[in-house]
Structures are given as C-alpha cells and as structure tokens.
Amino acid sequence: MKTLIKMLLFNQAGARTDTKVSLGAWSWDLTTGEEFRVGAGLAEPYSITWCAVEYFEETGSILNVLLQHVSPNIPHFGRTLIHHAILCANLKAIEILLNRGADPEFPIQGTGSRLIHLAARRGYYTVLNHLVNAGCNLDSKTEGGETALMICARYKHVDCLKLLARSGADFGLVNMANQCVQSIAGLVRWTLGLRQAILDVVRTGTVLYSSDTSIFSTLMFVTRINDVASLEKIVDQTGVIDLNEQDENGYSAVMVAVINGHVDAFRLLVFAGADVNLGNKYGDTAISLSKASVNCGDFEKVILEYALTKSTPNSCNITFYTLHRAASKGDYDTVEALTNGENNVNAPDSDGYTPLMLAARGGHGKICKLLISKGAICDIENARHETALMLARENGVGNDAERVLLDHMARGLVLGGDRVKKHCKGGKGCPHTKQLVMVEDNGLLRWGKSSRRNVVCKWAEVGPSVSFRWNRRKKADRDEPGLFRVVTTRNKEVHFVCEGGVEMAELWVRGIELVTREAIFGK
The missing domain is CATH 1.25.40.20 (Ankyrin repeat-containing domain)
Structure with missing residues (x-):
C-alpha cells in the first residue's frame, strides 16, 4: 500500500498539483474545528500535497518538489498543510513546511486555534517543543480565549504543560469565561496533577511567568502548599522574584505562611528578607497575624532567631516587636x-x-x-x-x-534638681525659692554654695515635723501639699515644698534616701 501511494505521489508530482484524491484518514467539522479519525481513504478529497504530508516520504523530497509549485498557506476546509502535519504528528513535514514559509500563527477556521493549540490539545510533546523552539507565540488565544497552557490543563497533558511552563507561558491569563489554568484544572479534577507539574518545574529553579500575580503567583502557590523545597528554589532567584509581592487584598507570602501555620516556610521567607511589617488592606501584618495563630510561639522563635543573627534594616523592625514580646513575657x-x-x-x-x-x-x-x-x-x-x-x-x-x-524616677529627679520653696528658722521665717539638687558622688544635698547649704542627710520624710506645725500654726500653708523635710547628720531639720503635691514630695524623699544610701554603701 505504501509503495503504491509513493508511486502515485511521485507520478502526480510531475503532473497537476490541484488534482484531488481520497487517500486521507482524517476529517474535521468546519463548525467546531474538531477532527475525526475516519480511516485511510475515507476522508474528503484533498490535493496530492496533503497526501505528501499525511503519507510522508522519509527523505521529504516529494513534499519539497510539490511545495515548489504551491504555497503551504493555501487553506483547505479552514486549515493549512502545517495543521495537517501536526494532526499527523509528522515532525519532519513540519520542519519542511516552516522552512518553506508556512505561517505558524494561521488560525483554524471556526475555532481560532493556532498550531500551538492543536499540538497542546493532541498532547504532541515533540511537535510542541519544535513549535516553541521555532518561536511560536506561547500565549496566543483561541476564539474562546484559551491559551495552549489552559488547553494542556483541560486535557491533562502534563509533559506539554511542563514544557510550556519552562518556556515562559503566562499563568496569569484568563479565558472568555474568566477561567485561569488553575480553575480549569479544578473543573476537570486535575488539581493535584497540576500542582505536581508546577512543583516539578519550580524545583528546577524556574519561576513561572505570570502577568497578573493576583491570578497566579509562583511564590504564593508554593507558600500555600508549604513546599519548602520549591520555596528554597524561588527565594534563590535574586532580582527575579519579589518576596513582598501582594495579592489583591494586600496579603504577602509571609502573611500566607502565618495564616496557614507554615512555620518552615515562614522561617525561609523571613531569613530571605520578606518584610514582616508590610500591611494588607485590613491593616494586618505578618507580625500581628502571628499573634492569633495557634503556632504563635513557633513564629516568635523564628523572629527571635532572625533578630539575633541578622543585622539588616528589616531585622531592626523585627527586633522591636520581638523585644516587646520578650519584655511582656518576662524573658530576661x-x-x-x-x-x-x-x-x-x-x-x-x-x-x-x-x-x-x-x-x-x-x-x-x-x-x-x-x-x-x-x-x-x-x-x-x-x-x-x-x-x-x-x-x-x-x-x-x-x-x-x-x-x-x-x-529610677526619684534618682533622676534629685540628681537633676528642681526649684523648691525652702522654709527658714523651722517655719518661723518666710519661705524663699531655691534650686535643690543632690551630688551623686558624695550624696550631698545642696541648695547653695556655702557648707551650711551642702548637707549629708540622715533621713527624709514627707510632711512637716511637730515643731514646724507649731511654728506655722497660724499660717494656712502649714500642711501645704508637696511639703517634705530632711534631717542632716548634724541633726539639723530643713523643710522644703515642691510642686506636684504629695506624690512629688514622696519622690523627692525616695530619691534623697536612695542617693544617700548609695553614696554610703554603693549601688
């Protein structure tokens, strides 16, 4: 049979090229573009050039001779020769046709499918690889808006999908029904198959291309499924991947890791430089979300580990919140x-x-x-x-x-000093304003330059002495708020009044006794 076909082709090659014969085994519906295998000799008649494609002579000499007399882009039932070559999975014929000027983007009538769509639908890996290498538009769409990548997912052609993914096909596109590659895989119950195919590609170090990360993001994808091995490959792509990319609601990968309780993914992202203080549209950050997580303690350990081992602008922000947590918990x-x-x-x-x-x-x-x-x-x-x-x-x-x-507050008050009123003669005289301060080194209480105004205190107390109250019994200020007294080592009693009432007087007394004690016994 093959010998007879070759003879016919050879004889016809020297004759008219528009002669039509019924040798084909393929037929197709012009409305849907769908093809049918009908058996040899049962298809609609076509020219001998089409016969040379379907029954290809391995040297390609007959097809080359015929193509000298006819264009490879003349359509037949809405298709051209190269569509037929792909349908027949004839790689050598495809090469000859492309070299002879066949249009790789010629759409099939009724569907708008290109060569790449046909190869993807049929699952012809070798043919698809050849088209990719030839520079076919990876993201061209059918009339229904589907790309070759979507078609591979719909028909579960894993090897073809991997090839397109590695070659840079766009995972961020949708068809006319607003379906993306992932949603199509879900419709045909191939979610796990698609997941594994994507992971196989990512683990080679490839970051899948997506023009819209809200539809698909390699970083988000591997973070959600907690595939740390793939995530390691991604974060190594310095300058290629943005670790802080956010979805339509402002969630970043590190937030996704926290929400899903993926501690290992969280650690990897944090140490790679992901911003844990980045906010989403609801005002949440990875830090605030971690507080509500059942793995809160594990996330805190990661943040602490990072803060202690890294010294970057990002680690400073992390350190603040780690420090707050440690202080709150009493972790000295x-x-x-x-x-x-x-x-x-x-x-x-x-x-x-x-x-x-x-x-x-x-x-x-x-x-x-x-x-x-x-x-x-x-x-x-x-x-x-x-x-x-x-x-x-x-x-x-x-x-x-x-x-x-x-x-601390009392020490700071007395060492810094302040303006107070000092009573004279045990309360008999008129009070006057002085700058009261203590000297840390020797514990002197000072309100002037003379030795009489530089004293060492024996003790201090809030409120007046009995004698002071008696001496000022006719004065309204005998129990003035903020009144305190000190007794020196020479048993001299001195009364002062500070602003701020009793609480400030208590602070003065506390500070005087504290600094005096430290001067005598040391801190």
Whole structure:
C-alpha cells in the first residue's frame, strides 16, 4: 500500500498539483474545528500535497518538489498543510513546511486555534517543543480565549504543560469565561496533577511567568502548599522574584505562611528578607497575624532567631516587636540579647506600648531595670495616656516593677534638681525659692554654695515635723501639699515644698534616701 501511494505521489508530482484524491484518514467539522479519525481513504478529497504530508516520504523530497509549485498557506476546509502535519504528528513535514514559509500563527477556521493549540490539545510533546523552539507565540488565544497552557490543563497533558511552563507561558491569563489554568484544572479534577507539574518545574529553579500575580503567583502557590523545597528554589532567584509581592487584598507570602501555620516556610521567607511589617488592606501584618495563630510561639522563635543573627534594616523592625514580646513575657535573656545592639528600646509596638511599658504591666522589675539601663524612658505616654508606672500599678502598689520605676524616677529627679520653696528658722521665717539638687558622688544635698547649704542627710520624710506645725500654726500653708523635710547628720531639720503635691514630695524623699544610701554603701 505504501509503495503504491509513493508511486502515485511521485507520478502526480510531475503532473497537476490541484488534482484531488481520497487517500486521507482524517476529517474535521468546519463548525467546531474538531477532527475525526475516519480511516485511510475515507476522508474528503484533498490535493496530492496533503497526501505528501499525511503519507510522508522519509527523505521529504516529494513534499519539497510539490511545495515548489504551491504555497503551504493555501487553506483547505479552514486549515493549512502545517495543521495537517501536526494532526499527523509528522515532525519532519513540519520542519519542511516552516522552512518553506508556512505561517505558524494561521488560525483554524471556526475555532481560532493556532498550531500551538492543536499540538497542546493532541498532547504532541515533540511537535510542541519544535513549535516553541521555532518561536511560536506561547500565549496566543483561541476564539474562546484559551491559551495552549489552559488547553494542556483541560486535557491533562502534563509533559506539554511542563514544557510550556519552562518556556515562559503566562499563568496569569484568563479565558472568555474568566477561567485561569488553575480553575480549569479544578473543573476537570486535575488539581493535584497540576500542582505536581508546577512543583516539578519550580524545583528546577524556574519561576513561572505570570502577568497578573493576583491570578497566579509562583511564590504564593508554593507558600500555600508549604513546599519548602520549591520555596528554597524561588527565594534563590535574586532580582527575579519579589518576596513582598501582594495579592489583591494586600496579603504577602509571609502573611500566607502565618495564616496557614507554615512555620518552615515562614522561617525561609523571613531569613530571605520578606518584610514582616508590610500591611494588607485590613491593616494586618505578618507580625500581628502571628499573634492569633495557634503556632504563635513557633513564629516568635523564628523572629527571635532572625533578630539575633541578622543585622539588616528589616531585622531592626523585627527586633522591636520581638523585644516587646520578650519584655511582656518576662524573658530576661532575650531582652538582654536584643538590647546589646543599637536598637531603639523606646520604639512603640502597633498598640503604642514600649518594651518598658509591657515589662511594667507584667510586673517584671528585673527587666524594667535592664531596659532603663539601656536608655528606656519612663514617662513616655501612649495614646491612652498610660505610662510605665501606671501600668505597673495595675498589679497593685508596691510590686517589684513599680519599685524599680520609682527608684529610677526619684534618682533622676534629685540628681537633676528642681526649684523648691525652702522654709527658714523651722517655719518661723518666710519661705524663699531655691534650686535643690543632690551630688551623686558624695550624696550631698545642696541648695547653695556655702557648707551650711551642702548637707549629708540622715533621713527624709514627707510632711512637716511637730515643731514646724507649731511654728506655722497660724499660717494656712502649714500642711501645704508637696511639703517634705530632711534631717542632716548634724541633726539639723530643713523643710522644703515642691510642686506636684504629695506624690512629688514622696519622690523627692525616695530619691534623697536612695542617693544617700548609695553614696554610703554603693549601688
């Protein structure tokens, strides 16, 4: 049979090229573009050039001779010779036709399908590979808006899909029904097959192309399914992938990792430089989302590990929030480690709390002392007008955190000094204003230059003495708020009045006794 066909082709090659014969085994519907295998000799008549394609002579000499007399782009039932070559999976014929000027983008009548769509639908990997190498438009669409990539997903041709993915086909396109590659795979129940095909490509180090990351993002895809091996390949693509890309709702890959509880993916993204403080449309960040996660502790460990081992602008932001958590929980070692660098210990968290405020609220006096030694400021107020001292007192008056804060504030007050009223002659004279201050090195209380105004205190107390009250019994200010007295080592009693009432007087007394004690016994 083959010999007879060759003889016919050879004889016809020297005769008229428009002679039609019925040797074909393929037929197709002009309305749908669908082809049918009908058996040899049962198809509609076509010219001998088409016979030379379907019954290709392996040297290609007959087809080459025929193409000298006829264009490869003359349509027959809405198709051209190269469409027929693809249908017959004849790679050599395809090569000859392309070399002879066959149009690789000629659409099939009724469907708008190009060569690449036909090869994808038939699952012809070798043919598809040849078309890709020949420069076919990978993202051309049929009349229904489908690309070759979508067609591969619809017909579950995994090898063809991988080929297109590696070659840069666009995963971010949709068809006329607003379906993308992923949604099409879902419709034909091939979600797992598509997932594995994508992972196989990504693990070779290929970042799949997507013109619209809200439709498909390689980074988001592998993060959601928690494939760390693939994610490692992606984050290595410096300059190719944006680790902080966001979807239509502002979620980034690191947020997705937190929401899904993927600790290993979260660690990989954070150490690769993903911004954990990036916000979505709802004001959430990876940090704030991690607080509500069942794996909150694991995420905190990752952030702490990063903050302790990295020194980048991104790690500074992470350190702030890690420091806040550690201070709140009373983790002294972590706070100490995080404050050894040049971190701003007064930075507020998303709720306006500084690390000192959180340590004070938790009653962690030792941590309060450490933070103060690193430069933490006690009188910072948040939006609710709360200070560290106020928060410490939520645990009751007299706790360890309150003691540390009051000691620090009292020491700062007396060493910095302030204007006070000083009473003369045990309250008999008129009070006058003095600058009262203590000298840290020797513990002297000073309100003037003479030795009589530079004293060492034995003790101090809020309120007046009995004799003072008697001496000022006719004065309205005998119990003036802010009144306190000191007794010197020479048993001299001196009364002062500060602004701020009893609370400030208590702070003066506390500071005087503290600095005096430290001067005598050391800190």
